[in-house]
Amino acid sequence: MKRMNKTIGIFLVLFAAAGLLGQNIVEAIVAVINDDIITLSEYKQEYTSRMRMLRAQLQGEELSQQQEILKENLLESLITDLLLLQEARKLGLDVTEQVRMTLENVKRENNLTSDEELKRALAQQGISYEDFIKQMEQNMLKQNIIFSQVGRKIAIDDSEIVSYYKVHQEDFIEPIEYTLKMIYIAQEGKSSEEIESRKEQIDQKLDANEDFGQVAGEFSEGPEKDSQGDLGSF
Template structure:
């Protein structure tokens, strides 16, 4: 009945010249709400401002963008209608908690968060409204589809088996180094002297002298530097470094690697072979992923059904 009434109203307005300009500014009717061409063009302008960067965008792309944005606005209008019908609310306390969560997760103070928002052109007030909309949407999703989402332990284990490579820890190596430097301007004799010193350092280290003691001596004499380089996946190492490390076990030292800035000696501090993460440690992670995917599928089904039941009249 409402659809018939709206159609009759539209026809009567079209028949009245005084309302022709008003009708031309309606982009879409969504149940009892309208989306105006002004609202639509505002969204188009925002999107173009983000994407254009001074480039001229073809008219057909703008037309496609306009249609896509209108579809999103229609969906958002339907969601807002559902939120209103269900009487869903968000308290200031819930928004405060969401902001605190953002600060905790990103290790931001209130001032740092405000600066980050300002860099995106947002005030705290506008950000709070965005959070309010997001929380309302989450509440709506939970209300409409949560009861249809079910993830069993067998689902989780099956996903783990089917995506085992996603849970494979790559092998890694932890390294320290000693650098025997070469001056920026150095003749062949100076380079050879550095090469000889690097060779002697390797001999001392391989004979059992302490890495720390040898490094301290080199530093004191201004002949070398060194440090803990950290942990590297094997794929992160350059070919020349990987070749120097071939066959080395923890505690072993490489032959010197010649680089423009000097000769580098690597010590292998630790080697950890690749392994599969323990299922019990990733179970919760997989469960949440499957829940999120199932929730998204169910929400999409519900959203499509909502569109079919709604009165939607696109007028552009």
């Protein structure tokens, strides 16, 4: 079955959007869904994150078009995601084992031998291990609830087809494949001003819709430089 592929471009300032609101401003709420809310800072953070992913895959006019689509559809997408997570909680879905297996796969493909090495690799990109796990859990819960709800609506009378489906359920799941890319800036031997200047250079190129892989090949100081920031897929 054809895989869905999503490329994730990671840079040091990926999650900086949470600080966009002034300290004296009460957090704004953009949507209330049952007992949950979506705040303005969450909305801005998600917009920034998704734009990073788009810049890692697209450029030019195509990127501009997708940016406009994102602006139009982001809030609806966040509401849909939250409704799916609420339903998953209500049904008591558990993705602990799926998360564990995915983490092992990520470590294996990136030559990491322990959770501590993965934590350090994420921390170098400004991403906390806890946020990484939380996002992975939420993605898996959403996939599982979609599959469970779709499965309930499939009515098949032929007993042989039903039996085949039960035995081969995994064949009917279309997996999402994530490609992880990053730009690594080494801190050793650099002043904070030098590091900040380098980050600004990279940000300017990405904001100008330059190809993420080319920027990684030019600026990254890690072993992934030669592969244009590509850390593999999972």
